[in-house]
Amino acid sequence: MKGTSAAPLEIGGWFEQWAERRLRYLMLAPAVLILLALTIFPSLYMFYAAVHRISPNPDLPWQFVGAANFTRLLSDGQFQVALRNTAIFTVVAVSVEFLFGLGLALLLDKYIRRLTFLKTVLMVPMMLPPIAVAITWKLIYEPQFGVLNEIMFRLGLPTQAWAGDVDLAMFSIIVADVWQWTPFIFLLMLAGLASLPIEPYEAAELDGASSWRQFWDLTIPFLKPVIAIALLLRVMDALRLFDLVFILTGGGPADRTKVLSLYIYQVAYRFADPGYAAAISLFVLLVTIVLSTWFMKRMRLVE
């Protein structure tokens, strides 16, 4: 895996020779420079914006306000609601997706491994545009003529407003998200199960270990790296939830589905306060960095 550094240098002019010697840097440089420009610069700019009051009128100068935007965070009830909703959504949706995905994978591991076509069909939801998924579920949840209420009616259950109901709105968002993302966990777990070594299971079998013991002592430890990457990617995605909420509920009713992304969007554009929105964004960025770094280091995902 380690590179071969020396290369014959007798061909080409001085430029080619120089380029060849510096190849390892030259090949990496464009990507690094582009990403630096696209991530470091916005982050710094956001710090700058976060300590200013920015008027919607572009002709007015930015007004320096120091830490005011950050202290405002502490007393902002809406922000706390958004933070809580994001946490609820992330924990519940990712847990349900994980349990369903792992359960399905364990059950089907034996039977579905070679059925690539079937697997791909099951994978379709997560590839679809989230906006298309959102309008599909909006159609299903529609209180008057939606399919879900028709099913409730036929089962003799009370019909509901679903995404429009104070108590069911978050549940409705979670169901749509689970529909789209359970296949992701399922696919990764299936790949993990397919790569399990056979010998430890044969040995455990000889020792008379029960299936349950084998699951906890062999399957779970072997799957740990795959579980780690699956959960990391799902949590990072859940924290940025926006599209489903934007279409299905708009954050309502009664702010029950107002998540951080939506709140930042509203502060920046509806309330026209980009400075404060930048302060909230910095908070989200900090949470993301801390969570993902801790996760990646802990699970040794990088070397």
Added chain:
Amino acid sequence: MRFKKRSRSRETLLRLAAYGTILVALILTLFPVYWIAANSFKFDIDIFAVPPEWVPRNPTLKHYEQAFIERPFLRYALNSFLVAVGTTAIAVIFGTMAGYALARFTYPWQWRKHVSFWILSTRMMPPIVSIIPLYLFFNYFDMLNTKAALIIAYTAFNLPFATWMMKSYFQDLPVELEEAAIVDGDTRWGAFLHVALPLARPGLAATAIFCLIISWNEFLLALVITLTEQSQTLPIGIAGRVTQYTTYWGEISAAGFMACVPIVIFAFIVQKHLVRGLSLGAVKG
């Protein structure tokens, strides 16, 4: 677990349970997709029918005509396509070079590890975090509402993705072939171009398709950066027909279904690479 001797009847039961589960999963997966397709072919009055019309009785293309001929959805689709292709080209070209470098070369001071880690962490950055600075930045340079601005914004997440994917594919290629080419007088760059790159072609195609899908689906950044049909993408066009007062069900069903079609085709093209693509190259499936 897999080698447990089970009684025959228990084995049969398990098999039945598995097939039953697959069937239920298939129905749950496909019904919503079927439903949006079915509704896109119904007249408005049939969309609102109670009880719902499970199969369109009077199929019509009216909503497709409305969306793609009377309203600018064809334009939105074209914008989506151009933006997706632009950002994918940038991401794949520079991501492949960087991925190769990170897979093959050694650097002083553990740079390889640090740079890899940093690139991965940029992929984790939530888009909502960058919309404020990007908006102010594009506003300052008078680039709001342009496709170029979208291409730049999307490169921020496509480039790290392409780098990690290609790094993972190159790490799986035997280094000996490139070494042989260098012994035969090729340069290091030549070995990359003539030996490694052709071998990585399936990975290259898969990476490009994933970048296309991610860009085609993106909503939040496009919502902030675009203003008119000159640069608005398909998801924005669809969301624009869900208003506070009314939802144009037929039109958004038609446009939504059309937005899904290329994605489904792509999914089948990259089916062998799905696992690796979705896990940023971390899990080899």
